[in-house]
Amino acid sequence: MDLFTRYLGLPLRNPLVASASPLTSTVRDVRRLADAGIGAIVLPSLFEEQVHREQLRDLLLVEAHEHAFSEATSYFPSTTASEPGGANRYVRLVEQAVSAVDVPVIASLNGSTPGGWPTFAYAMQEAGAAAIELNIYFVPGDPHTSGRQVEDRHVEILERVLAHVSIPVAVKLSPHFSSPGEMAVRLDRTGAHGLVLFNRFLQPDVDPESVTVSPGFALSTPAEAPLARTWVAILHDHVTCSLAASTGVETAADVAAYLLAGADVVMTTSSLLRHGPEHATVLLDGLTDWLTRKGFAGVDEARGWLSVPREVDQAAYERAGYVAALEHARETYGGVTGP
Template sequence: MDLTTNYMGLELRHPIVASSSPLSGTLDGIKRLEDSGAAAVVMTSLFEEQIRHENESYSYLVESGAQSFAESLSYFPDFDAYPVGPDNYLNILRLASESTDIPVIASLNCVTGQGWIDYARQMQEAGAKGIELNIYSVEADLDVSGAEVEQRYLDIVRAVKATVEIPIALKLSPFFSSMGHMAKSLAAAGADALVLFNRFYQPDIDIVDLEVAPTLSLSSAGEIRLPLLWIALLHGKINASLGATRGVERPDEVIKYLLAGADVVMTTSSLLRNGPAHLGTLLDGLKHWMETRGFASVSTLRGSMSHDKITNPGAFERANYIRVLESYKSPYV
């Protein structure tokens, strides 16, 4: 049985990838994921805001009160030796790239154009086999148009692509007025892969303390539907690999994503719930299903139930929406 797959130009042993999470933020965690069977690992994201905050905080610490007594300067370490900036992240990336046999993909989330360029270059120099651009932005300015937001994405892809030689993936949100057109435009701009979809972590409101409360809930299998739809619609129609993420809990979700057309299937929540060893469960389940169904390779399985391959493509379109509504039965109606 041939489980190999190609993801944004990287040859992988199989299509199951450990996506960005606390597990992939340390060298030990990355090695555990490799030992558990991950075909590749996406490191936790490097956030430009955190680097800027650390640098600003240290500068303030050094400068405030330091002019009172000359001797006070000796209490502070040299700035170059202080662990601010991306150094720790890049060191883990470098060590992981040197000590593992699977591709280690860096993840980058920036707020400035120069940040995307500078840190992407440093990630390539540290040995990343690819970079996942995690553009996480909730546009709260009501005067910013959808066209401006889309142009920002395209500009980031072009800038990073012109800076590095390693492949780049773009982790997308589904909130575009024309998702298909945007995906096609991003691929044309140079994205080697699209990862569908990012999860926006919406805040809650604490009605006791009257505070906005940040919340984090792990994904569940029910969240597979939206990325499954768009992977099935995009498969074979854009010049970029497709990575599926969100809702992968069991082998069933891995199989469904591959049938829709995903090149790789990524998971985080199931590994945080069940531990890195759960990767073996996902892979064994995929193998067993392929054997019972007579699939000799992932390549023959991939996309066999995409929009263009099924006998009734309307199942992914408006006609099916009407049938779904008509089929629901409630005891109160």
């Protein structure tokens, strides 16, 4: 069975990608994922806050000695000291992971402002990363921030990084735009090589018993997948960049459903955390079995089989689906009117 695919222009042995998680944070586990058959690996994100703290630390160290004897250049502290900060450790992880496996290793940057991303994106490229994933985690808490300002910030970050690297760049999006499709098309036209649908924002909640705010983190479930699948299906024929599906992957059926919708690759974190890196083999074996049973020669044949046709009125198409869902609910649950 031919599982070969391409993502961000990169050749992959199959469409299953291990997305950023604690399981991609060590070389040992990166090797386990590759040995289990995973097609590509996204390393955990280097956070903008880590970069800023490190830059501030180095600046303070230099300024503390700026009035020292001018010819004693060795007196200045090195920015690659024996106790490196998060950014330097991350670059080392990229180098070691790339050397350890024969599948593409994708570095990840997480932040919300243009900041110093380009410099560290370039460092990741030099360390051997096959591509970079921009995880733009921006929740506009200021009620005066307009939707267009949020969108413009995404585009600006992408433009700055693209100007400093030559390797492919993907953007991991949230679904919380007033028009996710327009945002996706705009990023595609700006030069994004891929889009990851979707980011899962943490949702802290209030615990009334402890009178505290709880972190609000939970692994995803297949029930969360329809939203991402819907937008993958809509965008399949409307962007030229790669589409990576993320969220709600637990079984091979979930992988197959994303491919039918039009995903180039399917990313998973939660299933690997629940079952271990070797679960990748289970997913790939199940995908191979499904392709065989359905008569597909490979993933390319199955991809986009159920995507939204480009020529249809997509608003009407979505509306028809909405009405059909309501009719199905009415038939299933009857005229429930409450007590």
